[in-house]
Amino acid sequence: MHDTTSLLLELGAxxxxxxxxxxxAGRIGLSPVPLYLLAGLAFGKGGLLPLDASEEFVAVGAxxxxxxxxxxxxxxxxxxxxxxxLRTQYPSGLVDFVLNALPGALAGILLGWGPVGAVALAGVxxxxxxxxxxxxxxxxxxxxxxxxxxILGVLVIEDLSMAxxxxxxxxxxAGVGLAGGSIALVVALGTVVVVLYFALRHGHHLSRxxxxxxxxxxxxxxxxxxxLVAGIAQRLQVSAAVGAFLVGIALSGEVAEGAHRLLTPLxxxxxxxxxxxxxxxxDPAAIPPVLPVALLLAAVTVVTxxxxxxxxxxxxxxxxxxxxxxxxxxxARGEFSxxxxxxxxxxxxxxLPLATAYxxxxxxxxxxxxxxxxxxxxxxxxxxxxxTAPAPHPRGVGAGAAANRRGQRx
Amino acid sequence: MGTRxxxxxxxxxxxxxxxxxxxxLSVVVHHDGRRFLGVYRADDPDACESVALDPEEATAxxxxxxPTRLEGIDTDGLDLVTEHIPVGSRSPYAGRxxxxxxxxxRTGASIVxxxxxxxxxxxxxxxxxxxxxxTLVAVGTREGVDALAAIIGGG
Numbered sequence: 001m002h003d004t005t006s007l008l009l010e011l012g013a014x015x016x017x018x019x020x021x022x023x024x025a026g027r028i029g030l031s032p033v034p035l036y037l038l039a040g041l042a043f044g045k046g047g048l049l050p051l052d053a054s055e056e057f058v059a060v061g062a063x064x065x066x067x068x069x070x071x072x073x074x075x076x077x078x079x080x081x082x083x084x085x086l087r088t089q090y091p092s093g094l095v096d097f098v099l100n101a102l103p104g105a106l107a108g109i110l111l112g113w114g115p116v117g118a119v120a121l122a123g124v125x126x127x128x129x130x131x132x133x134x135x136x137x138x139x140x141x142x143x144x145x146x147x148x149x150x151i152l153g154v155l156v157i158e159d160l161s162m163a164x165x166x167x168x169x170x171x172x173x174a175g176v177g178l179a180g181g182s183i184a185l186v187v188a189l190g191t192v193v194v195v196l197y198f199a200l201r202h203g204h205h206l207s208r209x210x211x212x213x214x215x216x217x218x219x220x221x222x223x224x225x226x227x228l229v230a231g232i233a234q235r236l237q238v239s240a241a242v243g244a245f246l247v248g249i250a251l252s253g254e255v256a257e258g259a260h261r262l263l264t265p266l267x268x269x270x271x272x273x274x275x276x277x278x279x280x281x282x283d284p285a286a287i288p289p290v291l292p293v294a295l296l297l298a299a300v301t302v303v304t305x306x307x308x309x310x311x312x313x314x315x316x317x318x319x320x321x322x323x324x325x326x327x328x329x330x331x332a333r334g335e336f337s338x339x340x341x342x343x344x345x346x347x348x349x350x351x352l353p354l355a356t357a358y359x360x361x362x363x364x365x366x367x368x369x370x371x372x373x374x375x376x377x378x379x380x381x382x383x384x385x386x387x388t389a390p391a392p393h394p395r396g397v398g399a400g401a402a403a404n405r406r407g408q409r410x
Numbered sequence: 411m412g413t414r415x416x417x418x419x420x421x422x423x424x425x426x427x428x429x430x431x432x433x434x435l436s437v438v439v440h441h442d443g444r445r446f447l448g449v450y451r452a453d454d455p456d457a458c459e460s461v462a463l464d465p466e467e468a469t470a471x472x473x474x475x476x477p478t479r480l481e482g483i484d485t486d487g488l489d490l491v492t493e494h495i496p497v498g499s500r501s502p503y504a505g506r507x508x509x510x511x512x513x514x515x516r517t518g519a520s521i522v523x524x525x526x527x528x529x530x531x532x533x534x535x536x537x538x539x540x541x542x543x544x545t546l547v548a549v550g551t552r553e554g555v556d557a558l559a560a561i562i563g564g565g
Contacts, residue, residue: 076441081419134421141460143438144424144448149416156419213504213542253528254543257441322456 006053014043014054018272029139029367031132033334034360036272040279041287041356051280058277065274066339067230067244068267073130073159074248075260079199082249085156092150092312093157099304101126107297113348116172120344123165124355125301129334130155132363136370137329147313147326154312154330162336163192163246166239169340173347174237188238195246207255215262222251222259223266241339271335278342279356286353294357302365305331306373320381321374328373332366333359447471493555494525495546500564504544509536517557519550 017039018032025032043051051058086093104125108118133155137143164185171184198206210225212218226247233243251259309327318326341355414426422440429435436458438446445468448458463471497504503511513521524531524538525545531538540546546562548555 076420081417084417085419130420138421138440141446141448141462142457143418143421143440143446144436144450144458144460146456149418149424152419152421211505213499215499254541257527257543318456319454321454325457 003053007057010051010054011057014039014051014058014276015269018276022272031129031135031332031334031363031367032272033129033132033275033338034363036275037279037282037338037356037360040276041282041284042279043276044280044282044284055280058273058280061270061273062277062342063240063274064227065267065270065272065277066241066342067227068263069271069274069335069339070162070241070245071226071248072260072263072267074245075251075256075263077156077159077249078252078256079196079203079249082156082160083196083200085153086160089150089153089157089312089315092154092308092315093161095311096154096158096308097126097161099308100301103297103300103304107293111293111350113350116169116344117348117351119169119172120340120348120351121354123169123340124337124351124358125297125333127158127162127333127336127340128155128305128330129332129336129363129366130159132332132334132366133329133370136332136367140371142325142329145322145325147309147316147318147322147329150312150316150318151309151326151329154308158336159245160192163242164188166242166340166343167237169343170239171237173344175347176237184237187236188242191238191242191246195250199250199252203250203252206250207252210251210259211255215258218255218258219262222255222263239343274342275335275338278338278352281342281345282352282356286350287357290354291357294354294361297354297358298361298365301333301362302331302369306369321378324374324377325370328369328371331362331369331373333362334366337362444468489552490549491552491555492522492547492549493559495548495555495559495562497540497542497544497546497562498564499542501540501542501562502564503540503562504542506540507536508534508538508540511540511558511561513548513558513561516561517550517554519548519554519558521546521548521558523547 018036021035021039022032025035101122105118105122107125108114108121111117113121133151137148137151142148167184167188168181171181174180176184210218210221212221226244229247230240230243233246234240248256306324306327309325309330310323313323313326337355337359341351341359344351412428414428416424416426418424418438420441422438425437425439427435427437434450434455436448436450438448438460440446443465445463445465446460447463448460450456450458508521508524513519522533523546524534524540525547526541527543546558548558550558
């Protein structure tokens with residue numbers, strides 16, 4: 001029997017640990033997601049310090065975390081942005097899907113996981129992390145670059161595709177077979193179209209109905225609406241996450257802005273709990289055996305993502321260097337891959353260690369490839385093209401002396 | 411001069427500016443309020459050197475660049491000032507009609523425009539509904555404008 005005291009003790013220790021490692025991640029300029037996963041591994045069964053009193057709370061918190069992740073993601077996009085991106089960028093989205101979902105699907109089949117495992121692993125390798133990519137672009141000062149709209153367009157289409165993919169996966173996990181899966185897909189597609197249409201034409205009515213000057217009321221109404229719709233979506237086998245995403249899209253304007261401001265801290269809390277929960281459900285001993293597969297999958301999908309970015313930027317008429325920058329920026333996978341793996345774990349528990357290892361690799365690789373893909377490939381091309389590396393820029397003693405003088409004058 | 415507006419979904423909006431002389435600048439308006447000023451590189455016209463500005467810095471820079479100075483309109487003997495007054499979450503007038511503030515009667519200051527994130531409303535009438543996050547552009551004497559700011563701010 002567990003009493004409230006041990007729940008409080010465990011939960012407090014867990015959150016404090018997360019806060020400390022989050023700070024550490026911030027200091028070394030890293031996304032905290034892989035560290036949260038590691039913390040989950042440490043606290044889980046077979047880890048250093050198993051939790052048991054707070055297990056139930058963490059499980060519910062994780063569920064809320066996924067709902068809030070998708071909800072705030074929906075808030076970031078307006079319906080017109082979604083429709084606009086879909087109209088102009090769909091070929092890039094298609095190339096993205098084919099190049100990046102296939103390696104995962106093939107790996108799933110080769111590992112003998114059956115159709116559900118293959119579909120789930122395809123999703124894990126397909127979806128880039130919008131959070132990491134947007135942060136990296138901002139940090140590197142590339143928001144004004146000409147390839148950036150193409151990169152963001154790919155992300156938007158991926159996020160929108162989730163609204164079709166997650167219900168399909170949910171249905172497959174529930175074991176309804178191909179026919180049931182198709183029905184779920186059609187229902188999801190219909191819902192997405194209806195919500196987009198509604199949000200484009202009448203979104204302001206919902207926003208006005210929800211709107212409140214009192215932050216407390218706004219928080220409660222938006223949170224309540226989101227969780228309720230997520231629950232209804234779950235009941236209809238459409239996946240709670242998608243319901244939440246659609247609520248986020250339907251809200252617009254000031255309400256979306258206010259809700260985003262209010263919900264972001266909550267989301268950060270529960271999303272961290274979700275990542276920990278994912279780590280908790282993973283047996284750390286199962287990770288070393290799958291590491292070679294994860295490394296291979298990472299290597300392949302780095303290349304396919306770079307190719308995706310290259311294609312998307314080329315469609316936007318961007319030069320070679322910008323195409324490589326776009327490719328490198330898209331490499332990071334993160335929160336979505338974890339969400340997908342978490343969903344599939346019900347029927348294919350073997351996906352947990354592989355997805356953990358893969359996401360940790362890709363979250364670490366993403367910012368690195370974003371920074372270095374273009375300089376590296378440009379140098380390689382230059383070396384191959386001219387036979388020798390280009391001569392160094394003639395920066396003589398004079399220039400150095402001038403710089404020194406400038407420095408002294410300060 | 412040509413400007414182009416490019417939506418950056420999930421991030422904000424980019425405004426591209428090509429000057430008469432062929433120079434190329436862009437400003438990215440981030441959802442979080444930051445502005446990024448980008449100047450394109452000579453060796454790679456797709457890439458820019460970008461400077462991040464927080465909202466106050468962006469306002470200061472805008473005032474430096476703007477050739478038609480908005481503040482301190484020179485009028486004979488009467489010191490008129492222009493002030494931007496935000497309608498914050500504490501304001502009693504967010505969601506209410508502009509007429510309810512009785513701004514001109516009470517302070518003598520005029521509200522000449524309302525700036526909203528997505529649009530600008532010049533010379534709003536008394537039936538204009540103020541929203542949270544709006545910015546009022548008010549013209550009046552120093553005292554009048556300050557009194558108006560206190561009323562709108564809920565002081």
